[in-house]
Amino acid sequence: MHFFRISSSFPNALLACLSILLALAGAECCLRLLGHEPGYIARYDVGLANVDELQPVKARWFTDSEGVWRANPDFDWPDNHINSEGFRSREFKADNSGQPKILFLGDSFTWGVAAWPETESFADLVGREGFTVYNTGVPGADPNQYAYLAEKYVPRLHPDYTAVMFFMGNDFVRPRPMLPGKNLHHITNAGWMYAFDNQGNYMDSPQQAYAYWKRHSNWLEAPDRPDLPDNPVKSVFCKTVIGSYAWYYASPALVWAGRKMGYDFPVSEGVWNKPGPHTIQSLQRIKDVCDQNGSQFLLFIIPVDPEMENENNSLSENLEYLQAFSPMTPGYISSDMYNKKSCHHLNNHGHRLYADFILKKLAEKQNEKGDAAADKKG
Structure with missing residues (x-):
């Protein structure tokens, strides 16, 4: 009798799990429709528009x-x-x-x-x-x-x-x-971007600059934010928007706990x-x-x-x-x-x-x- 009582609750548990999965899937779709990207949480407005193809524009x-x-x-x-x-x-x-x-x-x-x-x-x-x-x-x-x-x-x-x-x-x-002929900014249909990275290296193409500054503005990749080293768990979480936010909120607590246990998580100083x-x-x-x-x-x-x-x-x-x-x-x-x-x-x-x-x-x-x-x- 005890076995059958447990079994009779199984459909309800399965239904609850499916409901949660559907809710998460729906939330994921809504977040993506609103412009959120897996693995990316802005720490400031990068100021760049989304365009089908990044192109230089005639510069003033x-x-x-x-x-x-x-x-x-x-x-x-x-x-x-x-x-x-x-x-x-x-x-x-x-x-x-x-x-x-x-x-x-x-x-x-x-x-x-x-x-x-x-x-x-x-x-x-x-x-x-x-x-x-x-x-x-x-x-x-x-x-x-x-x-x-x-x-x-x-x-x-x-x-x-x-x-x-x-x-x-x-x-x-x-x-x-200040390098002759090496523009300080790439001016594109998506907006302005510094053509030099934080180490003073020149980025020849707007595409290279766009990728760099997009990464630099990502909380999950920021060089001056304490985070756990890249690992398979983080990689899995960051494949979805919801997982990215979960990692964003959980990782500071995990870093804090790790430091309490004696682990070191070095952070490079922000210099921009x-x-x-x-x-x-x-x-x-x-x-x-x-x-x-x-x-x-x-x-x-x-x-x-x-x-x-x-x-x-x-x-x-x-x-x-x-x-x-x-x-x-x-x-x-x-x-x-x-x-x-x-x-x-x-x-x-x-x-x-x-x-x-x-x-x-x-x-x-x-x-x-x-x-x-x-x-x-x-």
Whole structure:
């Protein structure tokens, strides 16, 4: 009798198992339809679109024979004046107007992305207030290029001020090599991708870069996340989306338990966008060339949109790293200053407020110069 009682429950158990399997299969299908991939869990938005075939597109920016990433003057720029050296600026020639001269060094924020029109950017607004502005901001540039451009243009233009517009979101990036003709980015129908990996190796094809950055953005493959070594169990789990999430949630607990038992799980330090000696070296190069040519070095900080998830959101933690360069940060940063549809760049309101901040600081510096000159005469 006991045997038959157990057997009679077997159909119910089988039905329960089948129901669970069907539910898991249904969930797996739904997750895949929503764009989730087996073996891939994004740790940040890689910013690349899904395309049937990855292809380069006609680029408005390229790397020239000096290794400088700049705009293509031959491209059709209907709304912008691009000077002969590939920057959205007046020509880089001596100016005899008698106005104070300022050289801006920066990236897309300094170019004016998300200002509409782009001539409403903070660099242009400052130029309407009695300053001669030379703007070398270009989307996708980094402090390594800022330093190179300072060494090139400060001795030629002799600006009164050289302003580094340091964006906290990605200007701590490890410097990419400047190689003539080797583009800093691959620009494709899926979006922009750095053409150099984290070790500074050039990736010739967009396909190679896409595969690298996709892997780099995967929690399950990330080089700076503790995980169990590759093993057959992980391989089986990662063949499904549900299994990938199960491994994602379970592996930290397994790592913790393994460490308690004396096992070592080394983790390589993430270096893509962290403060380090490279940041100091680039800024010091700029300051040195300014000191040698009588230009006052200014470090302006552009904070990250408070609503944007970014590892460098915290000003208090990162400003300390830059203290030797007397960083200047506006105290009124708010989310309504940023354009959410344009990768959280400053909108027109933000550019106006930031221009006012720059002008205030420039006025203070000019007053200091005047006071110093008066003291010298006295």
